[in-house]
Structures are given as structure tokens and as C-alpha cells.
Amino acid sequence: MTKILHPAPPGGPLVYVDCGARGVANLFQRVFRTAEYIGFEPDEEECARLVAKRKKRRRYYPLALGGQRGRRRLHVTRSPACSSLLAPNLALLERFRQCGALFQVVGQRDVETVTLDEHLVVEEIEQVDVLKLDTQGSELEILEGADETVRRSVLAVQVEVEFAPMYQGQPLFSAIDDHLRARGFQLFDLATYRGRRAAFELEQPTRGQLLWGQAVYLREVETVGTPTRRLRLAALARFYGFPDYALEVIDSIPSETLAEAEGKLAGAWRQELCTVEPGRLARFLEKLDRSAFRTAFRRLGAWWLRVGDQFVEVTHRRAGTWRG
Secondary structure (H helix, E strand, O other), X not given: OOOOOOOOOOOOOOEEEEEXXXXXXXXXXXXXXXXXXXXXXXXXXXXXXXXXXXXXXXEEEOOEEOOOOEEEEEEEEOOHHHOEOOOEOHHHHOOEOOHHHHOXXXXXXXXXXXXXXXXXXXXXXOOOXXXXXXXXXXXXXXXXXXXXXXXXXXXXXXXXEEOOOOEOOOOOHHHHHHHHHOOOEEEEEEEEEEEOEOOOOOOOOOOOEEXXXXXXXXXXXXXXXXXXXXXXXXXHHHHOOOHHHHHHHHHOOOHHHOOHHHHHHHHHHHXXXXXXXXXXXXXXXXXXXXXXXXXXXXXXHHHHHHHXXXXXXXHHHOOOEEEO
16 A cells, blocks of 8 residues: 555545544554545444544444344453354454453443445435445445445455454355455455464464454446546556556557546546655665675575564464464
């Protein structure tokens, strides 16, 4: 998530919907300065704290999203970030170091659930560009309750996925992947997280078991109808770190379908994407690689990479869960 093409792509402000807004530090709005942020957080105290910050172009709702309107039980856990509409699968979680305590249920309360589709109609929000879901196991049912919105306008989805049933009855990664692919999305990135068995000593090395991840999906360009929407998709692709896809999206737009201002913007974006401008450090290293010190510094670099790998391994030995 580095440099972007433009802080305000055509078609009005980008709209980012965050399902599970607790503790969010939203880079999206810092980059796209005119973007609209809509957050959902069923913990009323946490939602009130977020509202009290009075950030511009942000709206928060103390609501739980689901697959249908109704009344559900929220399982409040020792770590508030692990609270869920689904009961934690403690039989699995207690097998992993640090996990069992975090997911211990310390209370329960009933909450009203709504679907994202119906809430957006009530709030007269016609378009969503980015949908982020981090709701501890209920992501698929929220997607099902947002199906019209996803099909009509969503261009990018950030979603937490699980590879092991950390909550009782939760759908795993394969179900979410199938759901999104069937609606014209491709998986572009997957950050994974691993856990260490509780019975295994911290000092002993292990790869750990793959437990959960953070996935990024972008819409297939062929499913995006208008030139304006494709330009917005290109801006999002660049934001998430996929400039090659951004260029492919721009090149897919017939030039005769673009308004004059959009045509100029697309040309400028294409030039930027095709221009290689190495930073100061890269330029210095290129000069160094052409110098008499080339062999010595290559050996030093290889040694330093080995040191880095060993350091990561040591830190993993002292952790219960880690990004893998």
C-alpha cells in the first residue's frame, strides 16, 4: 500500500465500509483524502468512543451485521477483539498457546442484527467501493446479506478468513473464496497467521499451524461495466500494491468511451505506472554494484539476510501466534 495514482479518482468520493471497526487506524482515508468511511461496531461503548473522536467524513453505527434481520446473542470474550456472534471453539483454541485465554467467554448479550443491503437502503447509500470484514467468523453471512451491494458496486474486499474452525460452525476460507469468485472477484493477497501448540515449549522451533489470514480480493476487470468504475478499480489496485493490475485495467478501457477529463487522467496514470523512478537508496546500491566493492557487499548482503532469517526464527520461538 504505497504511492497511489490519484487521491480523488473520478465518480465522486470512494466509499469504504468497515464491518468490525474496533480500534481501526484507517490508512485508506489518509491516502484517499475525500473518501467516505462507514463503520459498524456492535460494542456500543467502543462505537461511542469512535464517534467521540469526531473524524471528518466518518460515520459509525452500533449495529451487528448478519445474513438477515433478527436478534442474536453476542459472545463477549476476554479479549474484546475476539467477541463474536458465534461461540468460540475452545476445544480447538485451548490446544494453542495464548489462544484459549483470549477467547474465554466472559459475558453474553443480545443484539439486533441487520443486513448491509437493507441498512444502506435506509441510509440512502447507493455505492460501496471497498468492503472490509473482520467479524470473527460471521464474514460469509455478512457477505450473503450484502449480496446486492457486492454485485452492483463493490470493487475490493478485505476479509479475515480462517483455515481452522476457531468459532463453532463458522465457514472457512474455501467457502468465502468460492463465494467471492462466483461474484467476479480474484484473490490478490493473503497474509497468513500461525499458532504454536500449547504443549510445545517456546524455545523449540516449529512452523506452527496455519490458523487464520487477511485476504484482499479485487474485481475482475471484465465484470466492471463503465470506464469511470474501471478507473476507480485501477486506483484501488495501485493502493493495494498491484500496479501491474492497475495498468491492465487502464489499458482495458477503450479511449473513445472516456470523457475528455477522464482520458487525460487515464493517460497520466498510465505514464506514471510505466515510469521507473528508483529511490536514492536504490540508485546508491546500483552504483555500488558496479564498483570494485561489488563482491564484498554481495557477501555482506547475503550474510545479513541469513541474520534476518535467524532473528525471525528466534522471535517465533517466543510467540504463541505469529504472522507467517
